[in-house]
Amino acid sequence: xxxxxxxxxxxxxxxxxxxxxxxxxxxxxxxxxxxxxxxxxxxxxxxxxxxxxxxxxxxxxxxxxxxxxxxxxxxxxxxxxxxxxxxxxxxxxxxxxxxxxxxxxxxxxxxxxxxxxxxxxxxxxxxxxxxxxxxxxxxxxxxxxxxxxxxxxxxxxxxxxxxxxxxxxxxxxxxxxxxxxxxxxxxxxxxxxxxxxxxxxxxxxxxxxxxxxxxxxxxxxxxxxxxxxxxxxxxxxxxxxxxxxxxxxxxxxxxxxxxxxxxxxxxxxxxxxxxxxxxxxxxxxxxxxxxxxxxxxxxxxxxxxxxxxxxxxxxxxxxxxxxxxxxxxxxxxxxxxxxxxxxxxxxxxxxx
Numbered sequence: 001x002x003x004x005x006x007x008x009x010x011x012x013x014x015x016x017x018x019x020x021x022x023x024x025x026x027x028x029x030x031x032x033x034x035x036x037x038x039x040x041x042x043x044x045x046x047x048x049x050x051x052x053x054x055x056x057x058x059x060x061x062x063x064x065x066x067x068x069x070x071x072x073x074x075x076x077x078x079x080x081x082x083x084x085x086x087x088x089x090x091x092x093x094x095x096x097x098x099x100x101x102x103x104x105x106x107x108x109x110x111x112x113x114x115x116x117x118x119x120x121x122x123x124x125x126x127x128x129x130x131x132x133x134x135x136x137x138x139x140x141x142x143x144x145x146x147x148x149x150x151x152x153x154x155x156x157x158x159x160x161x162x163x164x165x166x167x168x169x170x171x172x173x174x175x176x177x178x179x180x181x182x183x184x185x186x187x188x189x190x191x192x193x194x195x196x197x198x199x200x201x202x203x204x205x206x207x208x209x210x211x212x213x214x215x216x217x218x219x220x221x222x223x224x225x226x227x228x229x230x231x232x233x234x235x236x237x238x239x240x241x242x243x244x245x246x247x248x249x250x251x252x253x254x255x256x257x258x259x260x261x262x263x264x265x266x267x268x269x270x271x272x273x274x275x276x277x278x279x280x281x282x283x284x285x286x287x288x289x290x291x292x293x294x295x296x297x298x299x300x301x302x303x304x305x306x307x308x309x310x311x312x313x314x315x316x317x318x319x320x321x322x323x324x325x326x327x328x329x330x331x332x333x334x335x336x337x338x339x340x341x342x343x344x345x346x347x348x349x350x351x352x
Contacts, residue, residue, distance in 0.1 A: 122183025175200025220306020
């Protein structure tokens, strides 16, 4: 039977992060990773298809990801592309998961400094992995040859050590222009670690149904993801009509999602589902009582009804004279979040 070797005292998340970053993976060969396991005091277990490292941590053992059909075109000699270590096991609801992720972020940041990359994987992570239902936030401490990522895992936050090039190559190659080819959002700061970082091309929504789906996915997870990342996103949307492109919506999200509407007076916003500060008193902390008059409080982690919100926004945009999806424009202000420059790949909407 496999058992953890070394001390039985569980190390902190910050100390674990430091030790993972310091590990010499030696090209991610089997020999290199067995040496890493020895260095960390972990035992090799599992099978050749699903190898694990027996850590003895209360949150579970580490998973190794061997190179398979989905990974092989992105590697250059590596036999593995991840060591994923669960660091806590919170309750499955979105609020608990987001809080656990934020707590892990604070510990790792105290140990390693601010992450150089942050974002959300959306509904598809590296090498085509599915993502948790509540959201898919991630943070990266980019390095050479390896990168450490804090990721929303299957049952809670995970620290993932990975060779830098394969994951970044996978992401870059998704920029093929097809609808939904890239999901989520991706932000980088001006840290020296990001020198040489590549960015894929995006894609453009070609139908209102595509916009509804992408907006619904984005809004449904947004307050959980911003809470987990410890950021606040302000995102204006402009609606191009026959004459101009005025401000149409103002999305504000920290620990709650609030949306204000600036559609013309001749649009029946009450009939479309918008309310006032009376119906949505939480919005008073974001907007004044009458600017905008119409708004919605969509709630905190796990509470927004993403599809319904997206349908309301699309119906409002069309009623305000936006005739095609490319006429719904994400304001450039949304691209600046707490020192990160962010691209909202998963929306498929133009930025201006």
